[in-house]
Structure formats: C-alpha cells, structure tokens
Amino acid sequence: MPTYTRETEIVADPAVPLIRIIREFDAPPEKVYRAHVDPDLVVQWLGPGRNEMIVDHFDSRTGGSYRYRHVHEGNEYKFYGSFHELRPGELIVQTFTYEGEPDGVALEKLVFEDLGNGRTRLVATSLVDSFEGRDAWMINGMQDGVREGYDRLDALLAG
Structure with missing residues (x-):
C-alpha cells in the first residue's frame, strides 16, 4: 500500500x-475514530x-462528557465538553470549551470519511460564537498544536 504524505489544512x-x-x-x-474516543490513545x-x-x-x-488538562512548565490549560452524538467510525459531534474562556464554547463536528484502501479523510469543523473568537483561536497557536497533534496521531496509527 502506498504511503501518502498529507498536510493538515486549516x-x-x-x-x-x-x-x-x-x-x-x-x-x-474505525482506527482513526478510536484514537479520538479512547482516552488512553487521546493522551498520546x-x-x-x-x-x-x-x-x-x-x-x-452519546450524552457523555470529558475534561482534561494540558500541563506545560507548571501552567495548566483546562478543557471540557460534552459528546452530543457518537457514531463509531463515522461521526463525533461535541462541544469544546477552554476553561480560561468559559463563554467561548465551540460546537465541533468530526466526520471520518472512508477513502478505501485503509485510508481516512477527517473533516473537523468548529463553530465558535464570533469572528473575534475564531481569529483568536487561529492566532493563539491552534494551527501549530493541531498540526503537531495530527503528526503524532499519524505515528500512533502507524504503530
């Protein structure tokens, strides 16, 4: 099976x-989906x-929730949300909140598209409450964190 190098498009x-x-x-x-819902994999x-x-x-x-923290040099960044709909291997609909900005709730939809030959296209959308909020996410490191995380996910899925 050929290996494809794909960039994360944001x-x-x-x-x-x-x-x-x-x-x-x-x-x-199914494997990409599992990496999003199994906490032992998510932390990796x-x-x-x-x-x-x-x-x-x-x-x-469906109906569940999550809360996790990212810790860096003694600082904690806390996140939480609710799972509104989970369809294994197909779809996750959830909310996402950064605890430092509790009014900035995003509604997220992750669609796992089967491309055949053991490949998946993930399309994730995050709807926030304002253009200012969206732009702040884009400026405050989201792009680097998402790209690095998906590179790490690539390595995890290959293992």
Missing part, C-alpha cells in the same frame, strides 16, 4: 465564524508534544 470560513480542519490518514476510519497525540496531558474524565458516549 481554513477559516469568511462567511461564518467557523474553522475547518482537513487531514488524511493511512488508517481505516492530542495537542503539542511539549505538554503533558492529564485526563480528569472521558466518558465517550
């Missing part, structure tokens, strides 16, 4: 305060590698 929608992230993986949808790839990720709880089911 696009800010000009019409609505939405961020779209597109990434292809050399793994089937989510976010920048310089951070330690600590899961406070991770109830990955």
Whole structure:
C-alpha cells in the first residue's frame, strides 16, 4: 500500500465564524475514530508534544462528557465538553470549551470519511460564537498544536 504524505489544512470560513480542519490518514476510519474516543490513545497525540496531558474524565458516549488538562512548565490549560452524538467510525459531534474562556464554547463536528484502501479523510469543523473568537483561536497557536497533534496521531496509527 502506498504511503501518502498529507498536510493538515486549516481554513477559516469568511462567511461564518467557523474553522475547518482537513487531514488524511493511512488508517481505516474505525482506527482513526478510536484514537479520538479512547482516552488512553487521546493522551498520546492530542495537542503539542511539549505538554503533558492529564485526563480528569472521558466518558465517550452519546450524552457523555470529558475534561482534561494540558500541563506545560507548571501552567495548566483546562478543557471540557460534552459528546452530543457518537457514531463509531463515522461521526463525533461535541462541544469544546477552554476553561480560561468559559463563554467561548465551540460546537465541533468530526466526520471520518472512508477513502478505501485503509485510508481516512477527517473533516473537523468548529463553530465558535464570533469572528473575534475564531481569529483568536487561529492566532493563539491552534494551527501549530493541531498540526503537531495530527503528526503524532499519524505515528500512533502507524504503530
């Protein structure tokens, strides 16, 4: 099977305060999905590698919730949300909140598209409440953290 090198594409929608992230993986949808809902796997790839990720709880089911912390040089960055719909290998709909900005809730939809030959295209959209909020996410390191995390996910899926 050929190996494809895919870059993570991050696009800010000009019409609505939405961020779209597109990434292809050399793994089937079920495996990519599992890496998003199994906390033992999530801690191995989510976010920048310089951070330690600590899961406070991770109830990955429709109606469940999560809370985790990223720790870097003594600073904690806390995140939480709710799982609104989970369809194994197909879809995750969830909310996402950075605890430092509790009014900035994003609605996120992750679609796992089967490309055949054991490959998946992940399309993740995050709808935030304002263009200012969206742009702050884009400026404050989201792009680097997402790209680095997906590079780490690539390595995890290959292992």
